[in-house]
Amino acid sequence: MNRNAKLPENEEGTVLFNIDPIIIKQHYEIDYIHSYAQDSPFFAGLAAGRLLGSRCAACDYTFATPRSHCMECGGTTDWVELPLHGRVHTWTTCYFGGEAFLKETPFTLILVEFDGVDTLFLSRLVGVEPGETEIGMQVKARFLRNAKFRATDVYFVPN
Numbered sequence: 001m002n003r004n005a006k007l008p009e010n011e012e013g014t015v016l017f018n019i020d021p022i023i024i025k026q027h028y029e030i031d032y033i034h035s036y037a038q039d040s041p042f043f044a045g046l047a048a049g050r051l052l053g054s055r056c057a058a059c060d061y062t063f064a065t066p067r068s069h070c071m072e073c074g075g076t077t078d079w080v081e082l083p084l085h086g087r088v089h090t091w092t093t094c095y096f097g098g099e100a101f102l103k104e105t106p107f108t109l110i111l112v113e114f115d116g117v118d119t120l121f122l123s124r125l126v127g128v129e130p131g132e133t134e135i136g137m138q139v140k141a142r143f144l145r146n147a148k149f150r151a152t153d154v155y156f157v158p159n
């Protein structure tokens with residue numbers, strides 16, 4: 001028995017943001033393995049330079065952001081290839097963002113409208129200074145050359 005036993009300690013510090021209550025900085029990291037399941041074709045499409053939406057098999061309502069079932073009638077949908085050219089329906093400039101995008105602020109988000117498609121597609125507009133974006137502006141899709149299999153693999157530029 002050793003009544004003087006001690007855990008080993010190092011001399012690493014802790015970033016203290018506040019005292020009452022105590023707020024500290026603590027690194028947190030996790031690998032998250034998850035499935036895109038029925039959404040997989042959308043992300044595979046982005047990697048291949050294609051935008052895939054879905055169209056209701058019953059009423060033809062067409063979704064730019066794919067859905068497995070129709071919001072209008074509840075019918076099942078089929079995959080459909082979207083045009084790569086569209087128009088800015090509306091836009092906003094983000095001066096703040098989540099951790100992944102914070103270093104890229106300010107950036108512009110747009111809702112894209114496509115001919116023959118009933119819903120809008122949220123994406124990023126690149127190549128336009130904040131304040132230069134206009135409703136109705138013609139835009140075309142661009143894709144990351146090295147796909148990350150994320151929604152940000154596609155973005156838009158002025159056409």
Ligand SMILES: [Zn+2]
Binds near residue numbers: 057059060061071074
């Ligand atoms: Zn429908």
